[in-house]
Amino acid sequence: MQHRNSGESSPPARSLTRRAALGGGVAGAVLGPLARGAGVAGAGVTDTEFVLGTSAAFSGPSMGLGIELYRGAMAYFEHINRQGGIGGRRIVLKTYDDGYQPDPSVRNTMNLVLEDGVFLLFGYVGTPTVTRVLPMLKLFQNRNVYMFFPFTGAQPQREPPYGEFAFNLRASYRQETAGLVNNFYDVGRWRIAVFYQADAYGRSGWAGVRAALAERGETIVGEATYQRGTKFTSTMRRQVEILQAAQPDAVICIGSYAACAAFARDAVDLGLRVPIANLSFVGSENLLKLLTEGMENSSQYTDLLVNSQVVPSYENVSIPAVREYRELMARYDPAPPAHMVSEPYTPFPQSFVSLEGFLNAKLMAEVLRRLDEPPTRAGLERAVFAVQGFDLGVGELISFGPARRQGMQRVYYTVVEGGRFVTLEDWDAKFAKT
Amino acid sequence: MAEATKVKKLFQKTLFGVFSLFGFIALSMSALCIYTVDTHLSEEYVSNSQDIAKTIADSSVDIMLNRNLAALQSLVDQFVEIQGIKYIYITNETGEFLVHTFVPGIPDEVVSADPMNTAPVERTLPGMGDFVEVGAPILAGVAGTVHVGMDTSLIALKIQRAIGRQIYLISGVFLVGVFAAIWLVNLAAKPLSALLAYAVELARQGQTTAEPAVLERNDEVGQLARLFLYMARQNGGGEPAKAPA
Numbered sequence: 001m002q003h004r005n006s007g008e009s010s011p012p013a014r015s016l017t018r019r020a021a022l023g024g025g026v027a028g029a030v031l032g033p034l035a036r037g038a039g040v041a042g043a044g045v046t047d048t049e050f051v052l053g054t055s056a057a058f059s060g061p062s063m064g065l066g067i068e069l070y071r072g073a074m075a076y077f078e079h080i081n082r083q084g085g086i087g088g089r090r091i092v093l094k095t096y097d098d099g100y101q102p103d104p105s106v107r108n109t110m111n112l113v114l115e116d117g118v119f120l121l122f123g124y125v126g127t128p129t130v131t132r133v134l135p136m137l138k139l140f141q142n143r144n145v146y147m148f149f150p151f152t153g154a155q156p157q158r159e160p161p162y163g164e165f166a167f168n169l170r171a172s173y174r175q176e177t178a179g180l181v182n183n184f185y186d187v188g189r190w191r192i193a194v195f196y197q198a199d200a201y202g203r204s205g206w207a208g209v210r211a212a213l214a215e216r217g218e219t220i221v222g223e224a225t226y227q228r229g230t231k232f233t234s235t236m237r238r239q240v241e242i243l244q245a246a247q248p249d250a251v252i253c254i255g256s257y258a259a260c261a262a263f264a265r266d267a268v269d270l271g272l273r274v275p276i277a278n279l280s281f282v283g284s285e286n287l288l289k290l291l292t293e294g295m296e297n298s299s300q301y302t303d304l305l306v307n308s309q310v311v312p313s314y315e316n317v318s319i320p321a322v323r324e325y326r327e328l329m330a331r332y333d334p335a336p337p338a339h340m341v342s343e344p345y346t347p348f349p350q351s352f353v354s355l356e357g358f359l360n361a362k363l364m365a366e367v368l369r370r371l372d373e374p375p376t377r378a379g380l381e382r383a384v385f386a387v388q389g390f391d392l393g394v395g396e397l398i399s400f401g402p403a404r405r406q407g408m409q410r411v412y413y414t415v416v417e418g419g420r421f422v423t424l425e426d427w428d429a430k431f432a433k434t
Numbered sequence: 435m436a437e438a439t440k441v442k443k444l445f446q447k448t449l450f451g452v453f454s455l456f457g458f459i460a461l462s463m464s465a466l467c468i469y470t471v472d473t474h475l476s477e478e479y480v481s482n483s484q485d486i487a488k489t490i491a492d493s494s495v496d497i498m499l500n501r502n503l504a505a506l507q508s509l510v511d512q513f514v515e516i517q518g519i520k521y522i523y524i525t526n527e528t529g530e531f532l533v534h535t536f537v538p539g540i541p542d543e544v545v546s547a548d549p550m551n552t553a554p555v556e557r558t559l560p561g562m563g564d565f566v567e568v569g570a571p572i573l574a575g576v577a578g579t580v581h582v583g584m585d586t587s588l589i590a591l592k593i594q595r596a597i598g599r600q601i602y603l604i605s606g607v608f609l610v611g612v613f614a615a616i617w618l619v620n621l622a623a624k625p626l627s628a629l630l631a632y633a634v635e636l637a638r639q640g641q642t643t644a645e646p647a648v649l650e651r652n653d654e655v656g657q658l659a660r661l662f663l664y665m666a667r668q669n670g671g672g673e674p675a676k677a678p679a
Binding site: 102224242 | 496500501502503504505506507508511512533535536537538539540
């Protein structure tokens with residue numbers, strides 16, 4: 001599950017990663033305290049590099065999420081590096097695969113912090129993985145290890161006791177689910193059922209739906225679960241039958257693309273014709289690909305899909321950050337991390353997940369720019385809090401502070417039209433209950 | 435051979451008695467062993483489950499009060515990885531299910547159960563198997579209850595394995611005892627067979643052509659052989675024989 005040599009989009013950069021591992025690990029462990037005492041750069045920083053560390057899903061049924069997030073981030077880091085880096089320091093991303101499983105994620109984090117001595121943790125993927133890693137950040141609090149912009153909207157990294165060790169960019173699942181519930185409610189769809197992954201991620205979304213419904217005096221009318229790691233080829237017949245019995249007006253899915261696509265397929269096949277909503281984590285393009293490629297009458301599987309997103313549509317080129325993203329993705333076309341992706345995977349030219357990775361990287365670079373010299377982990381929090389009213393290019397100004405550890409608040413809604421996800425303009429026209 | 439067989443018949447009842455005694459010991463020891471292992475292991479599993487439920491209940495308080503259900507689910511997911519634990523669910527003070535590990539959904543039997551109950555309950559859940567469910571209150575029950583389901587089939591399997599090992603041992607001892615009894619009986623029957631053959635020959639011919647080894651024995655068989663020879667010589671002539679010692 002663990003792969004030590006990757007994290008770069010090109011071979012020269014890979015060799016940098018190896019050097020960074022030696023530099024960050026050995027120097028950080030042996031010389032780190034002396035170096036800090038002498039007032040020079042701390043662990044994970046050299047005169048030429050910032051070494052960031054990530055653990056994400058690069059294998060298994062959710063590998064598309066890890067790969068796309070990585071590609072989006074690397075497009076921006078590559079751009080920065082080719083411009084000379086930040087203060088002369090290139091950004092190196094040391095990458096491990098956890099397959100979207102908590103235990104490997106914990107082990108990878110141990111390696112990143114204790115052996116590799118990375119400067120910070122960046123771009124982790126998934127709630128069950130991140131929630132298991134958070135206690136380690138508390139354990140390492142004397143080392144000032146922070147997690148930046150994980151690809152999860154769950155609450156644990158936004159609230160005590162671990163919220164102080166993480167910084168988020170994306171809106172939370174609570175905001176996504178509240179938006180979905182409110183919009184469904186407004187078009188007369190009050191009976192909401194939930195299909196969710198049986199773990200912390202699913203529970204986080206379930207709790208969001210429950211809370212949003214409770215505000216309107218309603219409860220979840222039915223719920224069904226699936227095991228993390230379920231593949232598209234698995235049947236969801238039983239889950240559909242459970243939810244059908246509850247006669248919902250809409251189903252909100254809190255899962256990853258393989259399982260949610262399987263559920264949407266079986267729901268349609270078994271006659272459950274209600275809107276099926278997915279959260280941003282699902283990986284919309286991968287979901288759509290599964291429901292359309294090689295499927296007869298694929299439009300019937302996608303007609304009633306509505307996906308919430310935490311970034312704007314990558315089709316909307318009127319947004320400056322989207323234009324920049326599309327340009328840099330086309331220019332660098334970052335490859336999935338070498339030696340880590342064992343299964344065939346065809347990257348998407350653009351995707352919501354890679355756009356999120358790109359925005360994560362862009363804000364990360366801004367934080368690194370605001371570090372005092374010499375850069376140290378201890379200075380990270382101050383640098384983040386110095387981000388006030390920063391224009392990331394998505395039409396939403398970003399600010400951080402001790403009580404504000406999430407950059408963006410906006411949630412977008414998309415539906416499938418013409419074989420791609422487009423912004424939903426009119427809920428009433430699309431989903432009003434007749 | 436016929437004589438030899440007849441002689442062995444003398445020991446058939448003894449052998450039967452020995453087999454019966456060994457069999458009774460083996461069966462009674464097995465029964466006691468099954469009862470003891472079953473009782474102790476079952477109690478241990480229930481006790482462990484209660485400990486786990488209590489541990490979860492104790493560690494859930496802060497998380498429950500913070501309403502951080504994702505963290506609570508993460509905590510529960512770690513415990514359900516322990517061998518034998520098949521499901522965990524936590525209900526709040528009103529009986530609402532806050533977190534659980536059921537796939538594809540919460541079974542009707544669990545939904546209809548008393549959410550505040552903490553005493554061990556045996557459950558059969560369709561499609562899942564048989565379980566012993568124990569509970570532990572969170573903050574004396576005012577914050578909710580933790581329920582832990584232990585897979586009884588796994589418990590049964592472990593008990594079977596433990597009992598199996600005991601029965602293998604007892605059966606081994608039984609078989610060794612039986613073969614030892616047969617060997618000892620045959621050891622005792624062999625000189626008797628020789629004595630019988632010698633007595634038959636004396637009865638037919640009044641004397642034997644050669645001195646058989648049976649006359650050299652110092653035990654009761656030897657004494658009987660010498661007595662038969664004395665009696666034969668007293669009745670049939672020939673050189674006078676000394677009375678046997």
